[in-house]
Amino acid sequence: MLQATNISYAHRRFTILEGINVEVNHGELLVIVGPNGAGKSTLLSVLANEMGKGSEPIIFKKKTFKDWDERELAHNKAKFSQSNSPDIPLSVKDVVMMGRYPYFNATPHQTDIDAVQAAMEETDVAPLAGREYNSLSGGEKQRVHLARVLAQLDNDVDNKLVFLDEPLNNLDVLHQHRILHTIKKFTQRGNTAVMVLHDLNLAAQFADTVMLLKKGRIVAHDVPGEVFTRETISQVYNFPCTICANPVNQNPLIIFGT
Amino acid sequence: MQNKLFLYLLLSFALLAGLAVWSLYSGVFVFEKHSFLEIFSGIWTNDGSIDASERFVLMDLRLPRIAMGILIGSALAVSGTCLQGMFRNPLATPDLLGITAGASLFAAVTIVLGSYIKPYIPEALHYSLLSVMAFAGALITMILVYRISTQGGRTNIVMMLLSGVAITAIGFAVMGLLIYFAKDDELRDLTFWNLGSLAGATWIKCAILALVVLVAYSMLIKKGKALNAMMLGERDAQHLGIPVERIKKQIVVLTALMVGTSVAFAGTISFVGLIVPYILRLIFKSNYHIILPLAAVWGAILMLSADTISRTVAAPGELPIGVLTAFMGAPIFMMILIRNRKQM
Structure with a gap:
């Protein structure tokens, strides 16, 4: 892939x-x-x-990124970045709607509005939909951008x-x-x-x-x-650790400092 | 949202049309008691009901001036809005970035040095020579400012404004030199540039402007979504399928073209690109999808009202229009500065 x-x-x-x-x-x-x-x-x-x-x-x-059509590529891949813009003077809903920009030209379709709503519910920002993005806390902003990324990939593409x-x-x-x-x-x-x-x-x-x-x-x-x-792990992180099986699901459980 | 935008545009156009009629009837020269329709049908059929002086004032003074005010106001407001989107800052306007200064600098040089070749070329080419030179000045300044202030897609606002100050300073210096060397009639032209005025409106200028505006708008007006996405940062906009580099190039070239042509024909009328987006932002937040097309109409509304006031308030004299726009724009400039104090 x-x-x-x-x-x-x-x-x-x-x-x-x-x-x-x-x-x-x-x-x-x-x-x-x-x-x-x-x-x-x-x-x-x-x-x-x-x-x-x-x-x-x-x-x-099977294609290099250069060979992809820009819009087509946006339907297939998305990225959530670490450094999110602190200043976007728009409402939360409008920011999440940006994820649907590859899907409509001027007016959002009903599917776009639905995708935005679903994505906001998924990351628990639906109650903030009408709020000003700039008034949110760091964690809330983070979830808004996650919703934007989810909305972007809400389509029928496999x-x-x-x-x-x-x-x-x-x-x-x-x-x-x-x-x-x-x-x-x-x-x-x-x-x-x-x-x-x-x-x-x-x-x-x-x-x-x-x-x-x-x-x-x-x-x-x-x-x-x-x-x-x-x-x-202790070598790469240069810090002692113990690893045992997680008693609940048997995954590795890493305990640092021991 | 889209239907609302259509409604707002419709209302704004209606307001603009009303203003245009008001502007047509105001001024020192008072038309005889003819209705709007009578005047135009009289001119159209040429049946002698409209005398030559009325015809001249209407067709050669007021109408081209109104048309030019509409075109330049609109072009400047859209340029300002696009630049603000690209630089991601409400202070990025043609005049504060020094683009206007760069354009008028090149225009001034053309006026003074171009007088030697002027007699040998037809009038239409004078204007295009001037606008081509002003465009070149605007483009060079814009590229310079962008290169100085932006690194890796992030604009340093202080650097952006200071490079604008530096370029404006160079403009002033060269302008001073030119004024010192200029002949009398050139001097009048130069003063006119510095203050800005729509008094020199002609149909040829309007036609050139209309062409420029048409070409620019066909590419820029629909970029609202892209400018919105660019608020996320250029990389994230790219992930949304927005061809950021291409759009930035279009904005640079097309705003330089619009600002250059406007400066060539009407001098430096400052702050229009600051006032209009600022007011629209107060109402519609920063949604470029809405404010970009509205800026095109409201720029025209602002310019037309300012020009009509400037030529009626001190009749029979005329107030330079740049004075009026500066009175409106400077307080807004300060307001934005105070608001952004933390980010500077």
Whole structure:
């Protein structure tokens, strides 16, 4: 579905990513983890075609991004960015409606209005629909943009792709889990998600595969049970940890500082 | 929302039409007791019911002036709105960015140096030479300001305004030099540029302006959605299928064209691109999908009222229109500054 070989990226003379190969399949939820400065967000940017001309082309559904029609591509892939614009003098509803811009020319259709409503309910911002975006708290803004991304991919296309850069920042526990469940449901319908997360336990619980990065290189890329081992994690994060089976669902449970 | 936009546009057009009729009848010269219809049918059939002086005032003074006011007001307001969308800041207007100064600088140079070749070329080309030069000035300034103030898709507002100040300063310096060297009749032309006036309106100028506005609007007016999406940031707009780079290029070239032509024909009439979007934003928030088409009509309304007032309030003299727009615009400029104090 999404293939990239030998990705390298440097800012000035500073290497950020080096020789990374990624392949993500239909229905896969890939979580990228790693310490600060590992290049997680940069890798996501490169994969999402934000960097312009890269060293090697990225193949999405058997075509390079350049060969895609812009609008068609927007129906197939979306990205949630980490740095959201703080100043958008519009109502919440209007911001979420932006996700439907690839679907109408001048007037939103009923399907667009419905998609916006459904997306807002999914991320629990429907009660804020009429509020001024600028008056929201950080976590609420975050959920508005998540709703926008969900609305963008609300269509009949098969095998869609979503990139999420730390979507859980600023969210409380309830909303963290709600969002992850939403994304899990999304991938269970044959779609693909690539997500950067900081919380290793959430990654262990929800990810199909985990990619562990350090200093721009892949340390491990496998199912959570294989990646989350005591040696690897304590070495990569340079911090002692214990890993045991989660008593509820048997996923790896990482306890740091022990 | 869309139906509402249509309604607002309709009402605004009606207001503009009413204003145009009012403007036609106001002024030093008073028409004889003819109704609107009688005057026009008289001129159309040429049956002698309208005398030559009335005909001249109507067809060669007031009508072209009204048409030019409508076109320039509209062009300046739309330019301001588009630039604000592109720079993502309500202070990005042709005059504050120095684009007007760049255009009038090139126009002034053309007036003074162009006088040597002027006798040898036909009148229509004078205007196009002037507008081409003003367009070049506007385009160069715009690219310069954008390059200085924007890095990686993010605009530094302070840098943006300061580069505008710097370019305006260069404009003043060269203008001073030109005034020093200019001959008498050139001097009159130059003063006219600095103050801004619609008094020089002719049908040829209107035709050129109409063409420019038509071309620009055919591409810009529908960009409201794209400008909205660009509030998210350029990358996120790109993910929504918006061809950001292409749109930015279109905005740069087309606003330079509109501002350049306006400056070439009417001098620097400042603040129109600031006032109109500001007022529309108060009512419709920053939804460019609505305010961009409305700016096209309300720019015309503002300019036409300001011009009609400027030529009637001190009759038989005439107040420079730039003075009026500055009186309205400067307080709004300050208001926006105070509001954005935290972000500066």
